Amino acid sequence: MARLALSTARTWAQAPHALRIGIIYLVARVTTTAFLLLAASLSTASSRFGADPGLANFIVGWDAQWYWLVAESGYPTELPTTESGEVAENAWAFMPVFAYASKAIGFLFGSWGVGAFLLSLIAGYFACLALHRSLCGRIGSSAATWAVVFFATGPIAAMFQVGYAETLFLLLLFLALDATSRRNYVLLYLLIPIMAFTRPGILAFALYLGLHGVLRWWHRQEDPLSGREVTHIIVLGSLATATGFAWQVIAGLATGDSGAYLATELAWRRHWVAGGVEGFVPFEGWIQASQFWFDFWGMPQWWGPVVLALLVVAAGVALLYSPQVRALGADVRLWSVSYLLYLLAVFFPQSSTFRLLLPLSPLWGAAAVPRARAWRFGVLAVCLLGQWLWIYHVYALGNTFWQVP
Structure with missing residues (x-):
């Protein structure tokens, strides 16, 4: 038995890391699917999804409906308003890349939902590969693999299998962070515009590039900083800033209201703030x-x-x-x-806070650094427990304001 275990461990260690991560990712997705099926069996008529929903209902549920609406109807040229005359929730809060990419993939299957599911699923696998690559040189292959385990099974792991833009954005983000750390600045000229129109967050990347540039200048004696690299960092920071505000400009031009995007985002906040919201x-x-x-x-x-x-x-x-x-x-x-x-x-x-924290996923590496087996399996258990609790409240119950993913 011990010999078999040793042989299995040796075979696992010698397998290509893409295969190992693929197996980890597959097991994680099977686990999430089991949780979603269990949530479906526990769903009742009082849930947003009703009694006995199918997995397809979850895939296109919640904000996935907005991405579907964008793909099918585009963006409104006239902002909808509430009875009190304030701007109501509308599609301008959702970026176009995921919506239309899902439509293109879904065209092959006759279903936007299938396209969204496949895009999220496949992007999630490549995000795991990108995360492993970016962490491996810093904390070692073993710890980087465990970070991928925590990432793939974490509390918000349902995002890998539903019609949200999260995993596509994470793939782009991990590639961008890795490219920056490896001084491959040219790749960022492609990644930054796509990130900017996938989901909000590119302004944070602009700040990161600025801080990265300052740090490189500070350590220029031991880490030489060429004039070409300085130019790249400045231009890329400017590009990230410009694309970060571009959606506001586009929304303003399309609707004739320069504050269309901010008013749309604040439409969701008004549900939470007594007396409404005057402005951002x-x-x-x-x-x-x-x-x-x-x-x-x-x-x-x-x-x-x-x-x-x-x-x-x-x-x-x-x-x-x-x-x-x-x-x-x-x-x-x-x-x-x-x-x-x-x-x-x-x-x-x-209630969306936990989902909004997903771009901090490289920090899973910190949880993977301690080598004690009990610690790592303990973190995995917490991830799985958190995942089930999140899925249960969002998909099995999902009928009140604090259960919106």
Whole structure:
């Protein structure tokens, strides 16, 4: 028995990493499918999906409906309004790349949902490969493989199998982070525009490029920085910034309302803020949300901003001083700081918060650094438990405001 186990371990270690990650990914997807089937069996008439939904209902459920609407009907040239005259939720909140790419793939099968499922599934596998590649040189192949395990089985792993743009964006992001860390700046000229029109977040990448450039300049003695590289970093940062605001300009030109995009995004926030929202103010969303949630939980509202400040400090300390995080390299840490600052500036934290944290997935490498087997399997167990709880609340129950993925 011991000889068989040793032979199996040797065969596994010698297999191409693409095959090993493929097997891990397949097992993870089978597990997620089992969770989704169980959620379907527990769904009732009070759920958004009704009694006995099929997996297809989950694939095109929630925000996938908006991507489908974009693919089928495009974007409105006249913003819809509520009875009170405010801008209502509409398709301008959803970027076009995933919607139309899913339509192109789905054309072969006569179904947008099939196209969205295949795009998410396949992009997820290549995202796992890209994550392994970006982490392997920093923390070793074994730890990088475990990071992929945690990523593929994590609490929001259902995104690999539903009609959301998340996994496509993550693939592009991991490729972009890896290209930056390897000084392959030319590749970013292709990746940045596609990322910008896949889902929001490219402005965080613009900040990351700026910080990356500052760090390279600071260490230019031991890590020479050529004039060509300086030019690339400046131009790419400008490109990321320009494309980050481009969707707002496009929405404004198409609708004749320069504030169309921000008004559309705020349409979702109005459901959470008593008295409505006057306009977009950077960083205001987190303060409002912290007060809302603590009041909702029956605690003093002023606790919310205090706890928020403590969480920000704790995250900063972890990114700066945690040896497990430091092992991931400067680029992962700079990206994490940039994306967290971006979320703090523009996001209103609610039930989608966990999904919005997916771009921080390179930090799974920090959880994989400790080599103790008990630790790694413990993290895996927490991932699977979190995944089931998320799927159960979002898909089996899914009938109230805090269950929107």
